[in-house]
Amino acid sequence: MKIIPSQKMSQFEPAIFTSLKVFAKQQEKINGLSLIDLSLGSPDIPPHDILLKSMSDLSKQSSSYGYTLNGSPEFYEAVARYYARVNKVDLNPETEIVQTIGSQEGLVHLPIAFCDPGDYVLTTNPGYVAYAAGITLAGAIPYYIPLEEERGFLPNLKAIPEDVAHKAKLLILNMPGNPVPMAPSLNYFDEVVAFAKKYNIIVLHDAAYSEFYFTGDAPISFLAAPGAKDVGLEINSLSKSFSLAGARVAYIAGNAEMIAIIKQLKSNLDFGIFDPIQLTAVLALDNAEVITSSLRETFSKRHTTLLTGLKELGWTVAPSKGGMFVWAKYPYKLNSVDFAFKTIEQCGILMVPGTAFGSEGEGYVRLALVQNIETLKEAIKRLESLSL
Incomplete structure (x- = not known):
């Protein structure tokens, strides 16, 4: 049987997120360097206890x-x-x-x-x-x-x-x-x-x-x-x-x-x-x-850690009063896709190339605030060793 996708499917390219993660897993096996994933904006902090209890109790009914x-x-x-x-x-x-x-x-x-x-x-x-x-x-x-x-x-x-x-x-x-x-x-x-x-x-x-x-x-x-x-x-x-x-x-x-x-x-x-x-x-x-105040405190500290560290490395970071991401211009003459793959290969750090979000994202990467402070500090330390 010949399977033919619709013409509309030609307008949906495979997401680069998948390619990044596959490459990262390959490099982890080759280099033995643990991955620091700053790509996907999925919260790493569990829901508040009252929400976990509610979901558990209601799901038993x-x-x-x-x-x-x-x-x-x-x-x-x-x-x-x-x-x-x-x-x-x-x-x-x-x-x-x-x-x-x-x-x-x-x-x-x-x-x-x-x-x-x-x-x-x-x-x-x-x-x-x-x-x-x-x-x-x-x-x-x-x-x-x-x-x-x-x-x-x-x-x-x-x-x-x-x-x-x-x-x-x-x-x-x-x-x-x-x-x-x-x-x-x-x-x-x-x-x-x-x-x-x-x-x-x-x-x-x-x-x-x-x-x-x-x-x-x-x-x-x-x-x-x-x-x-x-x-x-x-x-x-x-x-x-x-x-x-x-x-x-x-x-x-x-x-x-x-x-x-x-x-x-x-x-x-x-x-x-x-x-x-x-x-x-x-x-x-x-x-x-009650629930969001502690989350804000955590993400604010992470934001400060990442922003300060990147600036010390010579990166230009978009000013931000909120959100879950850091939008940063890196100081290297590589397109954003090549740069994202190089940081995985050399540092074990996953970031999303700016062009995943449009042509105006060239020269930028997006970093998600989804790791704890110590891990973010480790990410900055690894980025110091980039050789491009």
């Missing part, structure tokens, strides 16, 4: 194993309470929130709900890889806004050509970002709202790292900007903020009409999340202040 069909009222009410406390944003739990099976699923499916083939989607370069996947599935056309160091890596909406803006259906932003942890401001979000209203563009703000901040003030929710709910949505996940990455639970909040359209799409794609996960997510959201 035989009644937990039926279909849930969609998000539970308890979950939606918890999201609304969380937004009211943390972001000072009022949400209607029945009409302004929809649950997704992790933010990746929501990000990839959302463009299908709003974009027709040929519509433009505005997003950033560099940007998270799921955005491009969703645009491709919808048959839309990406227009990439370069993130420039001299602008603090904030997307320049004024640089978007008029003809592109008029054709655009969707704008995707991510602050603090992945891979670039730029910080938003209320003034910037006001500019986004005005831009969206002028050109009739839906805004999706990816707030997956909203609980990861290193200064006294939390990142501003896009929905806190006046008029934001008129033009858009915010997607958030419990993966990073509550160390529940494997549980796959997230939500989209904002404009009620847009939420209704997403719910209609999802009713044809999937059922709801395992009930113990939903109820544990309720517990996490209602105890967010």
